[in-house]
Amino acid sequence: MGVKFQSRVQESTTDGITTTIVWSGTVEEMLQKQNEVLINGYTDNGQLKSSRVTQVSPKIWNCEQKFLLAADGELSEPPDTSYGKKSAQLKGSMLSMPLETLKDYLACWNYYLAAAPGVSDVPKWWETAKDTVLGLKDSQSYVWIKTPGELPTGPKGRWRILKNPTKPGVETYDLATYSVTESARFRSASAAGKMVANTLNKIGRPSNDFNIKGGDWKCDDASVSYTGSYWLATLTWTLSGDAKGWDKELYK
Numbered sequence: 557m558g559v560k561f562q563s564r565v566q567e568s569t570t571d572g573i574t575t576t577i578v579w580s581g582t583v584e585e586m587l588q589k590q591n592e593v594l595i596n597g598y599t600d601n602g603q604l605k606s607s608r609v610t611q612v613s614p615k616i617w618n619c620e621q622k623f624l625l626a627a628d629g630e631l632s633e634p635p636d637t638s639y640g641k642k643s644a645q646l647k648g649s650m651l652s653m654p655l656e657t658l659k660d661y662l663a664c665w666n667y668y669l670a671a672a673p674g675v676s677d678v679p680k681w682w683e684t685a686k687d688t689v690l691g692l693k694d695s696q697s698y699v700w701i702k703t704p705g706e707l708p709t710g711p712k713g714r715w716r717i718l719k720n721p722t723k724p725g726v727e728t729y730d731l732a733t734y735s736v737t738e739s740a741r742f743r744s745a746s747a748a749g750k751m752v753a754n755t756l757n758k759i760g761r762p763s764n765d766f767n768i769k770g771g772d773w774k775c776d777d778a779s780v781s782y783t784g785s786y787w788l789a790t791l792t793w794t795l796s797g798d799a800k801g802w803d804k805e806l807y808k
Contacts, residue, residue: 557582573625575601586619644738644764652728663688664722667700671718734795736762741786748789752778759807762793771796
């Protein structure tokens with residue numbers, strides 16, 4: 557008779573997207589169709605959750621299969637735990653960085669501007685200066701200081717605070733960082749060692765980067781341990797803080 561497509565029904569539930577596909581043919585064809593994919597197996601239609609064969613006429617039988625996808629239409633496939641197959645875990649964290657390293661940093665954020673006795677004019681560059689280096693002429697009248705206790709004293713007396721910081725007390729900013737830890741099981745220590753060999757402090761890329769774009773990755777941790785049942789090799793990759801990537805003169 558030949559296997560024929562009968563129908564397809566798709567519905568959204570709290571579990572995700574369920575697709576029900578019905579095929580028709582002889583009992584032998586439907587039983588063969590049922591055995592093509594095991595329960596919980598993965599196909600382009602999703603994860604197979606159920607499969608049943610029913611008779612609808614003396615010679616015609618149906619095979620009804622239900623597949624499940626996540627709510628976003630993706631397969632909810634668990635990591636492969638076979639020997640040598642890598643599983644991955646993504647972690648995001650915040651790293652405190654000196655305020656001065658920020659691309660758009662301005663000196664007025666966290667520095668006081670002090671002026672010499674008799675100077676009251678605020679210079680035009682106060683709001684735009686990107687560092688605390690002053691020219692010879694300006695340095696006779698102004699100075700950037702971190703605390704009022706650093707106020708200098710000259711021949712004409714003690715200098716005074718002309719402008720306060722616009723972000724007083726702020727010395728760092730938070731930089732979002734991502735790391736991926738990937739692990740794999742091995743039967744021997746030597747096989748596990750091959751996975752981590754010559755990777756530490758080197759620029760590379762995890763097998764699964766969770767589709768995070770920008771910059772590049774560096775291996776910051778590598779280990780091999782025995783669990784009592786198998787050898788576990790683990791690598792931790794850290795994403796660079798910006799799109800420029802890790803400094804290629806410092807890391808290879």
